[in-house]
Every structure is written in C-alpha cells, then in structure tokens.
Amino acid sequence: MYSVNYHRAASVEDAARLLGSGEAKLLSGGMTLIPAMKTRLAAPSDLVDISRIDALKGVTISGDTVTIGAATTHYEVANDAGLKKACPALAHLASLIGDPAVRHKGTIGGSVANNDPAADYPAALLALGATIETNKRRIAADDFFTGLFETALEDGEIITSISFTAPARAAYEKFRNPASRYAIVGVFVARGKDGAVRAAVTGAGGDGVFRSAEIESALAGNFDAAAVNGVTIPADALMTDIHASAEYRAHLVAVMAKRAVAAASA
Structure with missing residues (x-):
C-alpha cells in the first residue's frame, strides 16, 4: 500500500466537500476499492468513508414504495423483515452475495456504483424499474447502468438511496x-x-x-x-x-x- 489520507464523513454534504480533495474516492464497504488499492490498480490520494452516515442506512417501506439507504449492508438487506414481505426476491438475492464477511461489510450503494458486470444488484434494479437517488438528482435504473463498470454518476455525485415499487x-x-x-x-x-x-x-x-x-x-x-x-x-x-x-x-x-x-x- 502507499500513503493515503483517510476522512470519516459526518454527513452526505461533508462527504461531497471532501471529495474535492485531490484524487479522492468514496469508501463504503471497500470490497472492490481496497483490493484494487493493494494491487495498485487504484491510487486515490484520499479516502472518504461514508459507512457511518446514519442517513444512508436502513430499509424503509411506505405503502408500496421500498427505499434502501446506500450504506445498508448486504446482510441487512437480506435480513430486513419488512423487505422480506415487500420484495422477498431482493432479500434472497442479497443472501447469495459473496460470503458472510462480504455480506456484513459490503453495501448496496457501493455495489451499484461499481457496476461489476457479474454483480447481482444491477439485475434487480433494472428488473424492478428502480430509481437511484444521489445527492444531486434521481436516475432511473434504465439510464444508470451504461457499460462495464460504467454508470451515469458524475464527479462528486454520491448515491444516497435506491427506491422501487414492490412487485406483485x-x-x-x-x-x-x-x-x-x-x-x-x-x-x-x-x-x-x-x-x-x-x-x-x-x-x-x-x-x-x-x-x-x-x-x-x-x-x-x-x-x-x-x-x-x-x-x-x-x-x-x-x-x-x-x-x-x-x-x-x-x-x-x-x-x-x-x-x-x-x-x-x-
């Protein structure tokens, strides 16, 4: 590894500000970024940790609308009682990701932002007609995934939540x-x-x-x-x-x- 500046963001606004520091990258679960840094495939000057921002966590069910905070872990998605009733398919999907260590650390927002071509969540979001909300706008899943490891996210844009209408x-x-x-x-x-x-x-x-x-x-x-x-x-x-x-x-x-x-x- 090499020298890197670590920042623990207190809010989404704080994280957005810190992203302006050099070649900064967001850190949530770190399931992709940390291995990439260890192999020198990524070399950010700063890491902005958003994993402890409460506003980015949790699953909310309001009527037929499901909203999941970007920093919600795969384990939390898999085991949320409300989600198991509203959309058991998504909870089941989350239970299949990686192993227990990955599920307890990795987050839905990090996976979606990374858009690995073999990741599970992108298929769910497309099929559910989900909306990805950022600190700047709302993006339909049909417009969000643009290619291998590519998304519609712009510089300084942070995923805050994912929402969709519960399917039949x-x-x-x-x-x-x-x-x-x-x-x-x-x-x-x-x-x-x-x-x-x-x-x-x-x-x-x-x-x-x-x-x-x-x-x-x-x-x-x-x-x-x-x-x-x-x-x-x-x-x-x-x-x-x-x-x-x-x-x-x-x-x-x-x-x-x-x-x-x-x-x-x-």
Whole structure:
C-alpha cells in the first residue's frame, strides 16, 4: 500500500466537500476499492468513508414504495423483515452475495456504483424499474447502468438511496462461480402489480447488465415457467471468458429465467 489520507464523513454534504480533495474516492464497504488499492490498480490520494452516515442506512417501506439507504449492508438487506414481505426476491438475492464477511461489510450503494458486470444488484434494479437517488438528482435504473463498470454518476455525485415499487411477483436465480460466487449468469424477473413484466440479466452481457426482450416478450401474456420453453437468447452480444462461452451463457439465461419464474410463482 502507499500513503493515503483517510476522512470519516459526518454527513452526505461533508462527504461531497471532501471529495474535492485531490484524487479522492468514496469508501463504503471497500470490497472492490481496497483490493484494487493493494494491487495498485487504484491510487486515490484520499479516502472518504461514508459507512457511518446514519442517513444512508436502513430499509424503509411506505405503502408500496421500498427505499434502501446506500450504506445498508448486504446482510441487512437480506435480513430486513419488512423487505422480506415487500420484495422477498431482493432479500434472497442479497443472501447469495459473496460470503458472510462480504455480506456484513459490503453495501448496496457501493455495489451499484461499481457496476461489476457479474454483480447481482444491477439485475434487480433494472428488473424492478428502480430509481437511484444521489445527492444531486434521481436516475432511473434504465439510464444508470451504461457499460462495464460504467454508470451515469458524475464527479462528486454520491448515491444516497435506491427506491422501487414492490412487485406483485419477483425472483432471482443465478448460476454462480463456485469460488467467487459472482454470477456467471443471473436473471431477475419481476411482474408489477399492473401486469408489466421486466427481466434483467447479469454476468453474461458483453456490455454489462441488460434487459432481455426475448424473456419479457415470452412472459408478457403468460407469467409461467412454461412460457420460457423454446425462447432463444442471441449469443452475439454475450461474453466469452474462462468460465463460459457466449453460447453457453445464452443457454443459461433461458434456464435461469425459467427457474426464476417458477420461484416467483411458487
């Protein structure tokens, strides 16, 4: 490691001010940033710790609207009683992230801001039609994720919360790497109370998380696992790496989607 200035922000406003210090980076759970610093892939001059800002923590349910503070840990998302009733699929998703050490330290805001192409939350936010709120504006999930490790966040912008309308039915299934537990393919499906269906895929896209028009079209008139039978996912925009080929990932997208719909309907 190397010399770095550490700041513990007292508020979101304080954090925004501190971000103006040299090449400063936000620190929440640090699940990606700290390893990157240790391997010299990242070299910020300052770390601005936002993990202890109370205003960024917790899950709030108001009617059908769910709001999750950006500094809420995966463990807290997975075990919140209100969320388990409003959207059990998201609580289940959080329980699948990493291992206990990661779940107790990593945060939903940090994961969303990092936008790892194999992360779980981006698929959930896309499928749920969520809104990402920052200290400056509100951004629809459809506009937020812009590419591999890329988002619509601007310099000095801090995610403060994520909100969405609780779906009528939803579920998430992933085929995970047995070592990292990242998704080789993960599919989150959601059926809104208005009947609209959204399905998002993580781990497979060559440009990161994406919505699957093929799955959404198949489920639009019949939200049943059998409706996914025969659905073909194009492989040309999917990634090939040491874990799976694009063609295998295309097959897995359909398989995980069918499992997710079955789970949502159970």
